[in-house]
Amino acid sequence: MAEAGSFADRVKQQADIVRVIGEYVQLKKAGQNFRGLCPFHSEKSPSFNVHPLRQIYHCFGCNVGGDVFKFVMEMEKCGFPEAIRIVAEKCGIAVPAPRERSPEERRENQQRTLLVEIHRAAQTFFTKHLENTSEGKVARAYLEDRGIAKDVIEQFGIGYAPSGGDTLLRILKTKYPDKLLVESGLISRDQGGGRLFDRFRRRITFPIANESGKIVAFGCRALGDDQPKYLNSPETPIYSKSNVLYHLDRAKEALRRSDFAVLVEGYMDAIAVARAGISNVVASCGTSLAEPQIKLLSRFTRRVIVNYDPDNAGQTATERSISLLLEQDFEVRVLALPGKADPDKFIREQGKDAYLKVLKESPPYVDYLIARARRMDLTTGEGKRNAVNFLLPYVQKIPNRLLRSEWATRIAQQLRLDEPVLRAELSKAAAERRSEVKVKAELIGRSSATPAERRLIRMLVEGEGFRHELAQRIDHDQLHIGLETEKILAALIAASATAEPIQATEVAANLDDRDRRVLFEILFEDPSELTWEQAESCLEALQQRRAERELAEVQRSIEANPVGPDLRTLLERKQQLMKRMAVSRQQSA
Ligand SMILES: [Zn+2]
Numbered sequence: 001m002a003e004a005g006s007f008a009d010r011v012k013q014q015a016d017i018v019r020v021i022g023e024y025v026q027l028k029k030a031g032q033n034f035r036g037l038c039p040f041h042s043e044k045s046p047s048f049n050v051h052p053l054r055q056i057y058h059c060f061g062c063n064v065g066g067d068v069f070k071f072v073m074e075m076e077k078c079g080f081p082e083a084i085r086i087v088a089e090k091c092g093i094a095v096p097a098p099r100e101r102s103p104e105e106r107r108e109n110q111q112r113t114l115l116v117e118i119h120r121a122a123q124t125f126f127t128k129h130l131e132n133t134s135e136g137k138v139a140r141a142y143l144e145d146r147g148i149a150k151d152v153i154e155q156f157g158i159g160y161a162p163s164g165g166d167t168l169l170r171i172l173k174t175k176y177p178d179k180l181l182v183e184s185g186l187i188s189r190d191q192g193g194g195r196l197f198d199r200f201r202r203r204i205t206f207p208i209a210n211e212s213g214k215i216v217a218f219g220c221r222a223l224g225d226d227q228p229k230y231l232n233s234p235e236t237p238i239y240s241k242s243n244v245l246y247h248l249d250r251a252k253e254a255l256r257r258s259d260f261a262v263l264v265e266g267y268m269d270a271i272a273v274a275r276a277g278i279s280n281v282v283a284s285c286g287t288s289l290a291e292p293q294i295k296l297l298s299r300f301t302r303r304v305i306v307n308y309d310p311d312n313a314g315q316t317a318t319e320r321s322i323s324l325l326l327e328q329d330f331e332v333r334v335l336a337l338p339g340k341a342d343p344d345k346f347i348r349e350q351g352k353d354a355y356l357k358v359l360k361e362s363p364p365y366v367d368y369l370i371a372r373a374r375r376m377d378l379t380t381g382e383g384k385r386n387a388v389n390f391l392l393p394y395v396q397k398i399p400n401r402l403l404r405s406e407w408a409t410r411i412a413q414q415l416r417l418d419e420p421v422l423r424a425e426l427s428k429a430a431a432e433r434r435s436e437v438k439v440k441a442e443l444i445g446r447s448s449a450t451p452a453e454r455r456l457i458r459m460l461v462e463g464e465g466f467r468h469e470l471a472q473r474i475d476h477d478q479l480h481i482g483l484e485t486e487k488i489l490a491a492l493i494a495a496s497a498t499a500e501p502i503q504a505t506e507v508a509a510n511l512d513d514r515d516r517r518v519l520f521e522i523l524f525e526d527p528s529e530l531t532w533e534q535a536e537s538c539l540e541a542l543q544q545r546r547a548e549r550e551l552a553e554v555q556r557s558i559e560a561n562p563v564g565p566d567l568r569t570l571l572e573r574k575q576q577l578m579k580r581m582a583v584s585r586q587q588s589a
Pocket residue numbers: 038039040041048059060061062063064
C-alpha cells in the first residue's frame with residue numbers, strides 16, 4: 001500500500017504506531033510489545049498487541065491486525081487516503097496538497113461534500129421557518145406546550161418544514177441538480193410523472209448529526225395528526241441509520257466522564273433527558289438498536305441504562321437491545337418508568353429530580369426481566385416453562401459464575417420454581433454454550449506450524465545479513481512446499497529478492513486471512529537471538545520432514561504394488577531415506 005518514497009511511506013516511517021494507537025486504546029508495555037484491550041472486539045483481559053519495532057498491531061482474540069493506516073481506517077471507518085492524512089496530522093507531518101484521486105473517488109467525495117452542504121442549507125431553511133413564519137408560530141406554540149422553550153430550540157437546532165410542498169425544493173433547485181436533491185433524501189420524486197416535492201411537510205425538524213457533528217439527516221415529527229407521526233431521512237450516501245446515534249456528537253465528553261450512557265428511543269426523549277442535566281444520553285432513533293450503533297457507543301462506555309418507551313414495541317426493543325448489549329459485554333440496567341411514561345413525558349410531568357432519582361435506582365437487567373416473567377401466567381407447568389425459557393438466554397450471558405448462581409436463586413424464588421430443577425436447566429444451557437464457544441475457538445485455532453517453520457519465518461523477516469541466503473536455500477530445495485506455512489514462506493522468499501528490509505504488512509497484504517494471522521502471531525512471539533547456526537538447524541528440520549513425507553509415499557507405493565517393476569528402485573530409495581533420517585536424528589540428539 002505505502003509505495004516506497006510516497007507520502008504514505010514517509011508518514012509510515014515517521015509515525016509512531018504506539019503513540020497513534022495509544023490515542024484510541026490504553027496501552028501498557030509488556031516485554032518488547034505494548035498491550036491493551038482490543039477496540040475491535042470486547043474482552044476483559046488484553047489480547048491486543050502493538051509491536052513498536054515492526055510497527056504493526058495484532059489481536060490474538062479476534063485476529064485483526066495490520067499497520068498504522070489499517071488501524072486508523074478501521075477505527076475511523078475511513079479510506080486509505082483519509083487514514084494517511086489523519087496519521088500525518090497526529091504526528092505533526094505536513095500534508096501536501098491532495099493527490100489526484102481516481103475519477104470515481106473524486107466524484108463520490110464531491111457528492112458527499114455537496115450532500116452535507118445541502119443539509120446545512122436545509123437546516124438554515126427549517127430554523128428560519130420556525131422562527132419567522134406564521135406556520136412556524138403554530139409549531140412554536142406546540143413545542144412550548146411540550147416544554148421546549150426558545151433556548152432549547154436553538155440548542156438542538158429544531159426547525160420547521162412548511163406545508164407548501166415545494167418551498168425547500170425551490171430554494172435548493174437554484175443551486176443543485178435534481179438528481180442530487182433526490183439523493184439527499186430531502187426531496188422526493190413522485191412515482192408517476194417524476195415531479196419533485198419536499199419530503200418533509202408540516203413537520204417539526206430535528207437535525208441528526210454524525211459523530212463529528214455534521215448534519216447528515218433529519219428526524220421529523222408531524223405537527224398535526226398527519227401520518228406517520230415520525231418521518232426520518234432515508235438511507236443516503238452520507239446517512240445510514242444503523243451507524244448513527246442521535247446526540248452522540250454532543251454526548252461524547254459526558255459519556256467518557258461519567259462512563260455510562262442513557263439509551264432512549266427518540267430525539268424528543270434524548271432532548272428531554274439532556275435538558276434534565278444528563279448530557280450522556282443517546283437515542284437509537286427507531287425502536288431497534290443496531291449492532292454498529294453498539295460498537296460506536298462502546299468506544300465511549302460499556303455501561304448503559306436502557307430507557308425505552310413502555311409500550312409493547314418498546315418492551316420488545318428493550319429485550320432485543322439487552323441481548324445485543326450483553327453480547328458486546330455491556331453492563332446493562334433498565335429503567336422502566338412508572339405510569340407507562342416515556343422519558344419525555346415523565347420529565348415533563350414529574351420534573352427532572354424525579355427522573356434523576358428513578359434513573360439512579362434503575363435495576364440491573366435481570367431484575368427487569370424477572371419482573372417481566374412474573375407477569376406471565378405462572379399457574380401452570382407450561383407457563384412456568386415459558387417464563388424460564390424467556391429468562392434463560394439472558395442468564396446464560398452473565399459471564400460471572402457466582403453472579404449467575406445468585407440470579408438462579410432469585411429467579412427460583414421470584415417465580416416460585418424448584419431451584420434444583422432450574423439450576424439443572426441452567427447448567428445444561430451453560431454446557432451447550434460452552435461447547436459452542438469451544439467449536440468456535442477450534443475453528444480459528446492456533447496454527448500448527450512447527451517451531452522450525454516459525455523460526456524460519458522470523459528469520460526471513462529479521463535475519464539481518466543472512467535473510468537473502470536463507471530465502472535462496474529454501475527456494476532452491478523447495479523446502480516450503482507442502483508445509484502449512486507454504487504460502488507465507490513463498491511470500492517471504494519473493495520479498496527477499498531485493499535488499500530492502502521486509503515490510504511485514506506488505507507481505508501480509510498478499511496473504512489470505514488465516515495466513516496473515518499466522519504470520520502476525522509468529523512475529524509477535526518472544527524474540528530470541530537469530531543466528532545462521534539456528535537457520536541451518538531449521539533447514540535441516542525441514543529436510544527431515546520432507547524425507548519423512550517422501551518415505552511415507554515410497555512405503556505406500558511399495559505396498560500398493562509389491563511386485564511392480566519399480567520395486568527395486570523404491571526399496572533403494574527407502575534405504576537411502578531411512579539412512580538419512582537416522583543420521584540427522586543422531587546429529588540432533
Ligand atoms: Zn480483538
